[in-house]
Amino acid sequence: MASGAGRNRNRASLNCVPFVCCAVLLCWVGCHTPPPVTAHPRDHRPTVQRSVEDTEIGQLLSSLLDGAGRDGDDYNLEEDGEPTGGGAAGSAGSGNGSSLAGGHIDRVHKRSLSNLEIQPIIDDTNYTVYHVGVLMASHLDSPFDLERCGPAIDLALELVNQSLMKVHNVRLSKVQRRGIYSDWRLDWYLSTCRNVHMQQAFGIHGRPRTTCAERELYATCSGSKSPGLAADLHFKHGVIAFIGPACAFALEPVAQLADYWNTPIITGMGDQPPSEGELSVTSGILGRLSNRWKNDSSGMFKDKSRYQTLTRMSYCQCRLKLVFSSIFRQFGWRHIALIIDRSDLFSLTVGKNLEYGLKDEELLKFVRELDGNDEEDIEAYLKDASMYARVIILSVRGSLVRKFMLSALALGMTRGEFTFLDVEIFQSSYWGDHYWELGDEDDFKARKSYEALLRVSLLQPTSPTYQYFAEKVRALAKQDYNYTFVEDEEVNFFIGAFFDGVYLLGMALNDTLNEGGDIRDGTAITRKMWGRDFEGITGHVRIDDNGDRDADYSILDLDPITGRFEVVAHYYGITREYSPVKGKKIHWPGGREGPPPDVPKCGFLGTSPACQGNGELFDFSFVPN
Template sequence: MHPSSGNPSGRFPELWCLLHRSSGNPSGRFPVLLGLLLTLFCRPDPCAGADLTIAVVLPEHNTSYPWAWPRVGPAVRRAVRGINARRDLLPGYTIKLTFGSSEDREGACSDSIAPLSAVDLKMGANPSLFLGPGCVYTAAPVARFTRHWGLPLLTAAAEAVGFGHKEAEFALTTRTGPSHGKLGEFGTRLSRRFGWTRRALLLYWDGHNDDRPCYFAAEGLYLQLPRLNITVEDIPFVESNYTALLGHVRQKARIVYVCCAPEVFRKLMLHAHREGLTAGEYAFFYVDLFGASLQGSVFPDRRLPWQRNDGDDAVAREAYKAVMIITYSEPTNPEYRPFLEEIKREARADYNFTMEDGLKNFIAAAFHDGVMLYAHAVNETLALEGSIANATAITPRMWNRTFYGVTGFMRIDPNGDRETDYSLWDMDPASGEFEIVANYNGTTKEIEMVAGKDIHWPGNAIPRDVPFCGFENSNPACRKASFSLLEILSLAMTLLLSIAIIAAFFVYRKMKLEKELAAELWRVHWEDVQSSNLEKNLRSMGSKLTLSLRGSNYGSLLTTEGQVQVYAKTAYYKGNLVAIKHVRRKRIDLARNVLFELKHMRDVQSKHLTRFIGACIDAPNICILTEYCTRGSLQVSLQNIAFPRTFHTFQILPFRHNPVDHVWHAPTLFLQILPKPKYAHWFAPQKVLVA
């Protein structure tokens, strides 16, 4: 039972003290009965100082957490000592602390251990306030319990956006430290300042273990950036296949927010540089809220987050030109540094822990200011005749107000969350050192550039959040002027396939031609030629012969008595009657051009031409075989036609005359004339093999 509940001593403590002391003294003015009655309604000795218990639920040993008790404990104890020493702050009350660990045996935050510790503290100490937890997964169940118990919960951690929903289960939760919803607000201000209104990408490491800090950090950006109608893509990653990861980056965005360990980020940027993503088209914002990549023995000591002395420093330095680092802003008020020195000494003396400089110390200072803020809220509630047990009255008094503490001016928004300040770091290309170029004021919602400092963009210009042609060549201007990558690849593949098919076709034709040339299908062996008795039989019938081309093997037989006429020397070849023209040559050179012409002559097929059968080159029987034409020669056809007297001669084709053998040469027609030509006689399309 709290000191101000159930009796009027909370309203008039001095009067009740006087009555209580007088009633307990036998020599006092009031009778003993009155003293007994007063004892029944009074708490035991409230004038000696009533206890106001604060239950702390935080990690006990794992100092890697910024809210671990060895880090936070000295700051909270300092706040308690300060409150208890002040006569104007909670007079008549003494604040006491009771502690319960939220970590398991391995030192990690446990969502099962923390609520059990909270229950034990509630049953054993009956606290008025719960301080902590800090981890997201441990704070959630404890905050639900405190809401059910009607007790306020104050923490300087638990940054997840979900704790900002104060309508029900987190209605009594107040956060005096940073929260990731405010990080999202900073991201929207950055986008507005640089003109990024269309696309952003969140790339964060998420191993689904411990408290998933990068997942919850990305959550704030993921929920806030769409308020500017920005399309936000997110890619969680745990694998080391950076090439494939950067391939997704190339397809989705140009403005990339990355959250991961410093070593992982450096490897990512080395691959990004090799992939050509650091030349100016991309901007990488490294979400390093506690400045781990800038941390040294004195913060910020090592301002060269790219340096590892491993042989890749030169490449990493070039890659980090496209990087800006986002951290919490370190308080600059005069009280902050002396405060840190004091809690460092206490941590070393009482917890055997050496606190180094860094942004993690900001959490301890925020817990200190949170306890002070709570004390003022309770003080104001009591001044209005309220009760310290009335959490629904005390909690709103911590919201929507500004409080000056060791972290400077602390602004708590109407939703019970602290307005968080952030710093933006950029690398000086000349020195390679990162330095603050801009600060974000969470209270005014403004980005303030540091005087004399400029952002160095790799391409000397702010990169576009969407390429001019879009990520899928969606810009109509680009579609008219060029092709998409897929279209170019398709066209190239089609062209290559067409070239391959055409080349294969010509190779096939070439091979087929060579095979046909080598086969010599036109060649006739003399032993396959059988002589014919047609001419002899016709002579015995009394036919009248007219021979042409004296000394030639060819002649023209013209009959005036019958219809049958023999105009060439004949023989049988493969059962077919053929005409034979002997060539007066001892040998024939089968040059390639001759083979081509022989093949072409054999391939010629027309009902208007006498078909070329083949040629025999077996000396001394060198000859040409053609189809025997039973309908007569051109001479006979011309004799049967009556021409006008004015028509004396005609030409069949333009040709040149060879005086040696009286043969007219043409590509496929062979003409032969009489010694005293009146008409040109056509025998057959025979190729003459003589010069």
């Protein structure tokens, strides 16, 4: 339980977040009307009316608009020269190589929304620069590589410098090592990190304030290279915090080093292994890690005695059992079957977390593991599961979900007597294709079978503020990272989580400086991030006392008319309860008006004494036309 002072600190810091988001987003809203939100072609989330009045942040935007007519004193810096090289971490800004070349200040008056700008930090000799090390895999084509998350990190650092560090005459400077990729065409950025485009996009003119050293990016999720890069950042640049890595295999050794160095480390991911992506079983990674993690019911990195300075901003697999338990409570289900693909690391870790968690609640009645790489008798697994439960969790790779559902259709298990569930964190080939449509002769049957499937996914933010943020990330990714989001690619939850993570670090550093604390005491700063609530770009963020986020999830159901998965309910981490979406309902298959009963009338084997002699045994002989 946070102390009274801690609660006051949280509230004080919380008040800064929407204001900062407002100030930055306001200058963009005024000069650019974003395109309408389009529904994802496979998963449908309710569209939002992009009005500044729709959220608390939007209301603050309106308040700022009301006050924009008065004469305000903002400053526009015009460059006289080029910035010099970055200085040592924690160095003063005068005469030590970390200062920027001088410029003159023009006083301007802001009278309209379109001209409203963030007041830039005025360069003088009294600032101190501290380096923040960014460790992100590049060109991995994952949902959380540098090309996607880098813009969010840049934006968050700029906001922290503007809103939190400025009053302390402190500046955070991103540090990475020089890139090994010659095709980025980012010479201006790689050589000086003069993040000019970002400032122009946000209406911040004049001298750049984000300096950095040369950087080196790694193109694989490597547990062998990431410690060396982290050591370079620690010993050569004296970083006061690490942002990333994202992938578990690179994060694990770096988090241990950060613990030893007493340096905070924040990641927008945490314990998320891939499925059917670059990191496959054939790479040997599963073999090296499965002995450590496959029987860990708490999930990767949950034991913070080994990672005492690690804060995870996305979610912990350890809480998926709470999401599923909330669904089971909602529909009165207490007999659950679980099928796990042990050849797929994501499916294995999710499955093992569910296995141990649901067994503790005495819900799990049947567990089987299979090797998804082999030609196994899927129908046999389903028949075995039916003898113990009518609710079946499929913790298997995406391609196997379709095979299981087609087999369930062939066995007559999709007519309303059974419910199936799976986990798709969000739609990405990195975790396999969980969709029914493959363009083959089985599409019609697959679509029909998926009507018996409920899906659990992370709640993707859809607020107007997040949509504005997403537009800026897309623009900066193209300008600064030479990456273009494809047409239907979302600015996913993890990208927003990295933004929130950097801002959380800024709030903790701000508190430390306000209290006269040591900005290099990583353990103390980390504890200021734990047990904290704030409103971030992804919505309400709650970091528990163990440094893990209580994430929100969506429960999706296939609409039999559109063939798309629709959000029908949410699980909110702060309440840990199933919350139906108003105006939405689950389409139970077979024309049912409600869920299947936990136990069939005649029992799972048709042996209930009340049914003896009436022949009511589930018939697996059904074959669809």
